[in-house]
Amino acid sequence: MSDLPKPTESELAILRALWKKHPATVREVMETLNEERDPPLAYTTVLKFFQIMTEKGLVTRDDADRTHSYSPAVSPDTTKKQMVGDLLDRLFQGSVSELVLQALGTTKLSKAEAAEIQKLLNQQTRGKS
Amino acid sequence: MSDLPKPTESELAILRALWKKHPATVREVMETLNEERDPPLAYTTVLKFFQIMTEKGLVTRDDADRTHSYSPAVSPDTTKKQMVGDLLDRLFQGSVSELVLQALGTTKLSKAEAAEIQKLLNQQTRGKS
DNA sequence: GCGGTTCTACTAATTTCTTCGTTTTTAGTC
DNA sequence: GACTAAAAACGAAGAAATTAGTAGAACCGC
Numbered sequence: 528m529s530d531l532p533k534p535t536e537s538e539l540a541i542l543r544a545l546w547k548k549h550p551a552t553v554r555e556v557m558e559t560l561n562e563e564r565d566p567p568l569a570y571t572t573v574l575k576f577f578q579i580m581t582e583k584g585l586v587t588r589d590d591a592d593r594t595h596s597y598s599p600a601v602s603p604d605t606t607k608k609q610m611v612g613d614l615l616d617r618l619f620q621g622s623v624s625e626l627v628l629q630a631l632g633t634t635k636l637s638k639a640e641a642a643e644i645q646k647l648l649n650q651q652t653r654g655k656s
Numbered sequence: 657m658s659d660l661p662k663p664t665e666s667e668l669a670i671l672r673a674l675w676k677k678h679p680a681t682v683r684e685v686m687e688t689l690n691e692e693r694d695p696p697l698a699y700t701t702v703l704k705f706f707q708i709m710t711e712k713g714l715v716t717r718d719d720a721d722r723t724h725s726y727s728p729a730v731s732p733d734t735t736k737k738q739m740v741g742d743l744l745d746r747l748f749q750g751s752v753s754e755l756v757l758q759a760l761g762t763t764k765l766s767k768a769e770a771a772e773i774q775k776l777l778n779q780q781t782r783g784k785s
Numbered sequence: 786g787c788g789g790t791t792c793t794a795c796t797a798a799t800t801t802c803t804t805c806g807t808t809t810t811t812a813g814t815c
Numbered sequence: 816g817a818c819t820a821a822a823a824a825c826g827a828a829g830a831a832a833t834t835a836g837t838a839g840a841a842c843c844g845c
Contacts, residue, residue: 624769640753
């Protein structure tokens with residue numbers, strides 16, 4: 528499996544929109560993106576990103592209808608794994624625990640969240656020396 | 657306090673070198689970087705990065721001697737916080753717990769590491785409803 | 786069928802990042 | 816003081832990413 532390229536900042540924004548709702552048209556995604564942007568993006572700009580991303584294999588296009596629709600070709604989970612792994616290499620010398628401690632240091636968690644993490648930790652260390 | 661810009665990939669590589677040893681000269685950092693690079697970087701390339709980063713305020717320059725020496729103007733911790741926060745926003749809707757679960761899912765931790773995380777979790781949830 | 790609308794494709798300008806060659810400055814050596 | 820070796824500054828090319836204008840095709844209502 529040839530790994531897909533790491534999405535750029537803009538590509539990621541589009542993937543986020545697609546993960547929320549897909550398939551989606553260029554116009555739909557454009558509107559979603561422009562809700563949180565001051566200089567709004569032109570339609571053709573967003574279209575261009577879709578063309579590039581189709582080329583790269585990050586999204587798939589359905590051109591059965593005149594108005595093409597797009598879907599993500601990578602899952603949120605895969606992408607998160609990829610990007611966390613990347614950050615890990617670049618900034619934490621691969622130390623997962625350091626990253627986790629760093630992340631935990633930034634905010635307080637709810638009890639439920641903490642419990643969930645505890646659970647995973649317990650699973651991981653069970654039976655280890 | 658005007659936040660400093662997010663370092664680019666190359667700038668980050670230089671910061672990593674400086675965090676390991678500073679102050680350091682251009683040549684020293686160049687040699688460090690080139691240990692793990694196949695097309696090695698030219699001296700002037702590395703120098704250019706230092707000039708840009710000085711401009712941006714990411715490093716400080718000591719030009720007392722003819723051979724200038726540089727030190728990081730941002731700490732590893734600050735940078736890590738910045739970049740983790742960035743990833744959090746961009747990919748995890750700000751959910752620290754989701755990021756942590758994702759990170760923990762990638763590798764098994766040593767017992768010591770797990771214990772350290774447990775400790776922090778306990779501190780954080782103490783006295784919470 | 787025709788005019789307006791909306792879509793995709795094409796092309797290209799702009800910006801940011803990376804890279805390095807050339808020139809200038811500096812400090813030491815004879 | 817001129818010569819050389821090393822460093823810094825400058826300028827600019829190349830590459831990647833972002834942005835958008837324009838042209839041509841497809842559809843819709845009349």
